[in-house]
Amino acid sequence: MTTTILFAAPEDAWDAYRAPLTEALDATGIDYRLARDIPAEEVDYVVYAPSSGLTDFTPFPRLKAVLSLWAGVEKIVGNPKLTVPLARMVDDEGLTQGMVEYVTGHVLRHHLGMDAHIVNPAHAWVNKAPPLARERPVTVLGLGMLGRACARQLAQIGFPVTGWSRTPREIEGLRCLSGSEGLSEALAGAQIVVTLLPFTPQTENTLGATELAQLAEGACIVNPGRGQLIDDEALLAALDSGRLGHATLDVFRIEPLPQDHPFWDHPKVTVTPHIAAETRADSASRVIAENVRRGVTGEPLLHLVDRDAGY
Template sequence: MTTTAYFAAGARLWPDYKPHLERAIAETGLDLDLITTAPDPEKVDFIIFAPGGDITDFSLYPNARAVLNLWAGVERIVTNPTLTQPLCRMVDPALTQGMVEWVTGHVLRYHLGIDQFILNQDGIWREGVAAPPARLRPVAMLGLGELGRACGQALAGLGFPVLGWGRSPREVPGIDCHSGEEGLETVLRQAQIVVTLLPLTRDTENLLDARRLGWLPDGAMIVNPGRGPLVDDDALLAALDTGKVGHATLDVFRQEPLPAAHPYWAHPRVTVTPHIAAATPPDTASVVVIENIARSLAGKPLLHLVDRERGY
């Protein structure tokens, strides 16, 4: 009997995903019917979804065996009370590589002081402004999941001392790992550059508040490609105004697009990027989705299953 997968991630994404999903289905040999509308919800076996997609009430799909999210983050879905089906987040090596490139680029930008040369092409020869060795520039990696581990290990490979922090104890080769509130203070008090790659949960919202920003060495830099609400916006703006935080590069925000009147746009110590740190590549993400469907049909455990209690 044909299995049905409902692409409910929205009409805008369908043209990008359609050829890659069809290719992945052909390569696995599945008898899988892709649909973009579901006139009979009870016949839907799998739901391919993204925030802002076509579904708000998952209870209409009682026979769906899994909801397969196209984003790494699931905070906009996992709290939906109608969602009782297993939920899988996107873990894609190509997405991870994109995040590694973005994070590494911005950490090196801060470390090397590149902005001062780009912005000061004024004929003045400035000596004595070379960067210190990377080994003297501690970097804090807040979040040691798939993305945080990969970014932290890439930075460690470049010679940066990387201090990792997570809500639960971890061991990651090349990273000095910490956990708990005491561990967070230890990490932040040493960090000259802070990267946030935590999931958004009740426990991580406003993690970087005024008190914790106060632990940073004066002039520390912040790079946030994780989730906007990880940072208390008012506290960060105050720390930027005093110079406690030297600069912040922010890719994610509480409201997106970031409103034109938001103070981040005009602040001289803030760089805004439009949620571009690590887009999901349709070609490789399609392979991940179809592989998970194939596993489910073969009676194997789903990959990247979300823990509802933890929220990711």
């Protein structure tokens, strides 16, 4: 029996995914049909991007699972019209590696004080070497797939890394804390903080004025997770007061970031346009194809979303 797969994403995504997804599905050996215009009553799987505009899954009587092209699922996880399993995108070859490279690059930038040398109009000769990595405490908030990968890479370089998550985790080689008391301990004295939590009602404003005040004087923030994790006004106040040294922000409450937002022109803020961890069509296609194969053969799907937890 032919397995029918509806590609529910914008046309530019179809242009990028059509060839690699076809190749990946061909490699599974299953009999399938992949298209953007399959009648709802014939659809077995939906390859999905929230930007597709599809929100009502009730017209799909045969639907077995929705396979998201995005790592974040906050725009769909609470949808009452989606009752079948939902799998998020976990792509170690592309998305995870991209995040590791982004986080490592910006952590090292702040650790080494590179901005002072890249932009030095006064030609100041300040002959002061930065500390070694082992002298720079780093805290990673969020120990999911992306957080773990980034924390391990930073620890491998030599940073003393503390990881924090809402629920307890044990990760070899990392100091792991959890819960509200654990958050205070994880933030106390941290000189660089990386935020990689998912966005849920429980994680919104994880870094507010109280939490930012617990960091080391002059600490830097790197946020490639979700814009809602940080209280914008509290962040700006901490930067303006000198309490924080810099914030590198890749994600925002409104995207694209409005042209009049104060982040754009703030001397202690670096804005990057949500580029930290782009999904790569070739490697992501292999993830999608493997989940379709698993569904066809009756194996458990990978990367299923916990609806209660929200990720």
